[in-house]
Amino acid sequence: MDLGLTGKTAIVCGSSQGLGRACAAQLSAEGASVIINGRDSDKLARVADEMRQNAVGKITPVVADLSTEAGRATLLDAFPDPDILVNNNGGPPFKPFGALAMDDVRQGVEMNMITPIALIQAVLEGMVARRFGRIVNITSVSVKMPVAGLDVSSGARAGLTGFAAGVARTVAQHNVTINQLLPGYFATERLMQGFAATAQTTGMDAEQAADQWRSQVPAQRFGTPEEFAQTCAFLCSAQAGYLTGQNILLDGGLHKAAF
């Protein structure tokens, strides 16, 4: 299926590895010109070279720490008018509630709520004017279901979700959509951090912790970044203009609810 992305421009935040990288690669394979981002310039340059081998659209790396206003300005100065924005980052560290310092909470809110809101606000007007816009916020299954050690993640991302729910309805008439993609457990470095946190609190080794996490998933496996990216690309497609304000779980059945 042609997703209608040829000639579109996409910013994919936090895309030097993991889910962001896979989303960037998929959008580029579908014909979009993609701005990839991360904080490590050497790593980002290497990833850009690797991605170019299968890319259809142009790949442009922009090094910027999006937890800072200066970093967000750098990204937006380089590409002020994207057609597509994928909000993503590394997520707060796994920490038990009692061990959280207020600075951990502030940082989590900055990264997982304020940063995406600031970027959405900056790009929305242009999307409305061009009558095309696709915004995907990568959040987490932890918005719907608590995950041990991720209380800051759950809270900050729930705040973003509430914010986006209202804004999505104000721009829907202009063919601009805003949706959240909620990963369950995907095989990335971030998930390894989760296994390490479980290992630390239970005395298991990391492999046993991984088995325990996997056994919670009805699909009995972790998701792949590539399958996550395909759903992201569809949400960004020309065909997805009537799909907005939604929270789409990709979790192999992990969140056990009928609705």
Ligand SMILES: NC(=O)c1ccc[n+]([C@@H]2O[C@H](COP(=O)([O-])OP(=O)(O)OC[C@H]3O[C@@H](n4cnc5c(N)ncnc54)[C@H](OP(=O)(O)O)[C@@H]3O)[C@@H](O)[C@H]2O)c1
């Ligand atoms: N993987 C899962 O199973 C899972 C489950 C639920 C939720 N999530 C959430 O989904 C998101 C992506 O997960 P992932 O597994 O792909 O994570 P990941 O492998 O840790 O990748 C995170 C990416 O974000 C970049 N990044 C981090 N902080 C940044 C900053 N301040 N400014 C710019 N870029 C930044 C990292 O690059 P640099 O470090 O080079 O900057 C990296 O490219 C995270 O928010 C995570 O919490 C993931």
